[in-house]
Amino acid sequence: MAGPIFWLISNILLYDQGGLYPLFLSGQAIFYLFALFGYLGDQYFEHSEPFVLFYYLAMMNAAQVVGLWRSLTGSQNFAWERLPISGDWDRDGADTIGLYNPATSKFYLKPENVTGYGGVNIFDFGPAGGGRIPIVGDWDGDGLDTVGLFDPQTSKFYLKPENIAGDDGVNVFVFGPAGAGRIPIVGDWDGDGIDTIGLYNPIKGLFLLKPENVGGNDGILVFKFGPIGGSRLPITGDWDGDGSDTIGLFDPVTSRFYLKPKNNGGRDGLLIFKYGLPDGGRIPITGKWGISTGD
Numbered sequence: 001m002a003g004p005i006f007w008l009i010s011n012i013l014l015y016d017q018g019g020l021y022p023l024f025l026s027g028q029a030i031f032y033l034f035a036l037f038g039y040l041g042d043q044y045f046e047h048s049e050p051f052v053l054f055y056y057l058a059m060m061n062a063a064q065v066v067g068l069w070r071s072l073t074g075s076q077n078f079a080w081e082r083l084p085i086s087g088d089w090d091r092d093g094a095d096t097i098g099l100y101n102p103a104t105s106k107f108y109l110k111p112e113n114v115t116g117y118g119g120v121n122i123f124d125f126g127p128a129g130g131g132r133i134p135i136v137g138d139w140d141g142d143g144l145d146t147v148g149l150f151d152p153q154t155s156k157f158y159l160k161p162e163n164i165a166g167d168d169g170v171n172v173f174v175f176g177p178a179g180a181g182r183i184p185i186v187g188d189w190d191g192d193g194i195d196t197i198g199l200y201n202p203i204k205g206l207f208l209l210k211p212e213n214v215g216g217n218d219g220i221l222v223f224k225f226g227p228i229g230g231s232r233l234p235i236t237g238d239w240d241g242d243g244s245d246t247i248g249l250f251d252p253v254t255s256r257f258y259l260k261p262k263n264n265g266g267r268d269g270l271l272i273f274k275y276g277l278p279d280g281g282r283i284p285i286t287g288k289w290g291i292s293t294g295d
């Protein structure tokens with residue numbers, strides 16, 4: 001395999017491994033790393049046929065990366081299809097992708113962002129068809145990311161201590177109102193190495209960040225960012241490499257990212273860029289993919 005090729009366009013590096021690689025195949029869900037893909041000025045080009053799904057990685061200033069995942073149908077409905085996740089499943093410092101199938105409540109964790117099925121960790125967690133949303137975090141600060149689930153119907157979080165089947169040691173708590181259409185987020189808001197959860201309320205454009213993974217509202221940080229009632233999706237990451245995660249938004253309609261340097265309201269230092277095709281069919285993901293720029 002030829003070495004990776006990088007294009008530097010504005011602050012975004014697009015990563016190309018020199019061709020199209022089926023990364024993971026499960027039913028109708030396929031990751032590809034990487035379709036020939038580039039973005040030059042206003043012109044996109046990509047090899048899109050006959051391939052139906054693409055997985056894009058981008059790196060900004062070699063500090064933090066974002067990606068996009070597109071489902072077969074372009075649906076962003078969280079209640080069906082497979083949902084993309086990412087995390088450091090083996091504590092090597094690099095995040096790799098995974099999938100969650102809400103219909104079966106199975107997780108599929110990839111050990112590397114490369115072609116093939118090798119080493120994929122498949123396990124059941126949660127009820128099949130339960131309408132839950134997958135989350136990922138380092139709940140105990142040991143450097144290993146494990147999965148969790150959020151049930152929008154009850155606003156219950158289920159955090160797993162290990163990436164194996166079953167309910168042993170699962171931390172279950174309620175945060176937020178049941179059935180309110182909130183979207184779960186995860187991050188290390190205070191930089192102590194432990195990820196805690198939060199919620200994004202798209203109706204009010206509110207972020208609610210929890211300092212601990214327990215029930216209740218003690219110590220939560222609440223601020224407004226972005227439009228109210230919009231279709232934007234929340235993302236989180238350490239965009240500036242200072243050890244603390246901050247929030248962002250992705251607008252599927254325009255394919256624009258809005259990354260906040262601090263967890264507060266306002267637009268100070270806001271990083272805005274466009275990445276991916278604005279067809280409304282992509283789900284944003286973030287991770288430290290371990291891609292080196294060689295500088």
Ligand SMILES: [Ca+2]
Nearest residue numbers: 088089090094
């Ligand atoms: Ca890893």
Ligand SMILES: [Ca+2]
Nearest residue numbers: 138139140144
């Ligand atoms: Ca952990």
Ligand SMILES: [Ca+2]
Nearest residue numbers: 188190192194
């Ligand atoms: Ca923390």
Ligand SMILES: [Ca+2]
Nearest residue numbers: 238240242244
């Ligand atoms: Ca940060």
